[in-house]
Amino acid sequence: MWGIPRTRYADCSSSEASEEIEIVVNVGGVKQVLPGDLLSRYPETRLAELLEISSESFDAVTSLCDDYDPVKGEFYFDRDPDVFKCIIELYYYGEIHMKRGFCPICFMKEMEFWKIDADFLDECCKSSLTEAEVEMSEIAEKVKMILDDLEGDPDAGRWQRCQMFLWKLMEKPESSLPSRVIAIASFVFILISSVVMCIGTIPELQVKNAEGKCVDHPTLEAIETACIVWFTVEYLLRLISSPNKVDFLFSFMNIIDFLAIIPFYVVLTLTYLGNAVMELSNVQQAVQALRIMRIARIFKLMRHSSGLQTLTFALKRSFTELGLLLMYMGIGIFLFSALGYTMEKGHPETLFTSIPQSFWWAIITMTTVGYGDIYPKTTLGRCNAAVSFLCGVIAIALPIHPIINNFVIFYNKQQMLDNAAKHELELMALRAGSEALGKESQKFLKSCGSVGLWDKVMRAQSDTCIPLVEEVSQSTPVSSSTDKDE
Structure with missing residues (x-):
């Protein structure tokens, strides 16, 4: 599919003729020949608009691409060719999959450039985008808190400042x-x-x-x-x-x-x-x-202690796994205590006087504690005890890995947020100079929400910056495909 162009670009203004022509695009040094009928499936995209501007002025052509060579008939785009391979899947398969290793926010910027609606992104990729947007909003909120701590509200009264x-x-x-x-x-x-x-x-x-x-x-x-x-x-x-x-x-x-x-x-x-x-x-x-x-x-x-706080939040996120653990243990305790009482009640020196009293034996056996104050004296009772502590080990081991995984994920996320917040503060200081954290920036930051904060800050400080967080519509988890070229 990727290779040397086979036909030259021909001037054409009708939709019938567009089905008979091919256009050549050069994305980041990689040439691609695209049939007109393929591009016409999505007429609102940037590539499809190239079919309709051949007879117009050179300015109209360059408004859709970075450069155009009329001799070779090539449209030049200074974009990522690897991302473009994913973009072109829309015209062939009707949906887009984001490959591993791509930044979701940057990928959405590429989709916006090519004027492709975010609804064409596959559902599995939308979840990755949502997670990235949440992380960016958390970073922005953390930076906003740091800036508030540095200066506070300059319009506050004496008591509020105190x-x-x-x-x-x-x-x-x-x-x-x-x-x-x-x-x-x-x-x-x-x-x-x-x-x-x-x-x-x-x-x-x-x-x-x-x-x-x-x-x-x-x-x-x-x-x-x-x-x-x-x-x-x-x-x-x-x-x-x-x-x-x-x-x-x-x-x-x-x-x-x-x-x-x-x-x-x-x-x-x-x-x-x-x-x-x-x-x-x-x-x-x-x-x-x-x-x-x-x-x-x-x-x-x-x-x-940040470690204890991390452990607490990890346990909160592991309520489902902890509930499963308690359910497994509860079923096992009831089952093996009833079996132990049934098997041991006929022994003249039995220590199992009732099923509720046997709960204690089942608990310390399934948790492999084994105090030895209550123990079976019959052969069947000992077999029941052996099965009970084996089942207890399995019941405890199954939910442990998800709980540990939640702890590691939360701890790494907190470390990432701290490092990212410090990094963004350094970038802000480099872009804005020594006055980056002054009163004007503070007032501007206070006027921004947590989502879209960095977009507004970076646009205010630099015309060429790439915003970290994009305004997100409340109706959909991904941003709309409007052209935001500046």
Whole structure:
């Protein structure tokens, strides 16, 4: 199909004659002979328009191609020849497939140049395009957040500027050195509080109060109080500086922070009011129950650990696999506990007294823990136990790979977004010079949405740039085939 032209281009203005001619196109140094009847199948495309302009002026010809040689009858296009091989499939097969290794955004630019509607792209390729557009919008949103952190809103009032400064100080460790110091101090206080909570349970380090009961050492209580004061001040400052108080209060991590703080004050209140309000025994039970909630503060480490955050998001994306794992284990536990009870109930020294009581044996057997507190004593029971732990290994191993794969995908995506955002900031600085992150750019960025942000920014800064993100219609996942040549 790709080769030396066999016929010369002939002037013709009628559709009947276009079926008898051939045109020669030279795309990136590769010549292609295209029959007129083949191109006439899609008259709105750029190649089909070449059939109708032979008798017109040279300017009309060059408006559709980069150059034209009337002697050789060749239309020259300074485009990617490999992509053109995919484009030409439309005229032969009625659809376009995007080959592996092509950038979806750049491929759509090529389709727009050749005036081919995106609906002709195969469905499998549209999904790749959608994923690329989502990634570009996420990169644009991340860059927009970085730019907002650098300058903020110049039109904001004094209180809004103070609020934004406090918010960046408490929530964005990468924004400045003081905010990084605060993040490290918060991390240290979390570790100290967790260690003190564990050490306080050692009997040798406890002291007796006036009633003869063991309580925490006064030094440990002082350290615990200092940690709680830090957590309280940190929580209140973040709440005051939060742009959206409702979202802040109902955020998962902020709920964890609240649960790590409130038990201390409730215990303090019950300790002082317990004698007058209720019996001391009830107060002590409530105090012990609330003190257990202090273990929630260990989850505060997720705020300062990107690895824990990645693990959390990966588990959220793996709910289907985790559900399958629980379903497999639940079926196996019910089945093998019932079989174990049936096979062991006739033995005089049986440890399987009921099916619900056998659930514990089935759980520790299928998970290959095997405490040995409950075990079968008959031959059939041992065979049942052997099958149960083999099935347990298989049931656990099957969903593990998708869960690990989700973790790797999410982690690599986060790394890609961070690197891409830094790269785009460097490109912006190179294109716009030292004033790239000034007030005018900031105002312009704020007027742009997350999708199409880079398109607008790059068009404003350079007439020859290739936009990263294209405006996407809400009705279809891919952009329309309008000619956007500049």
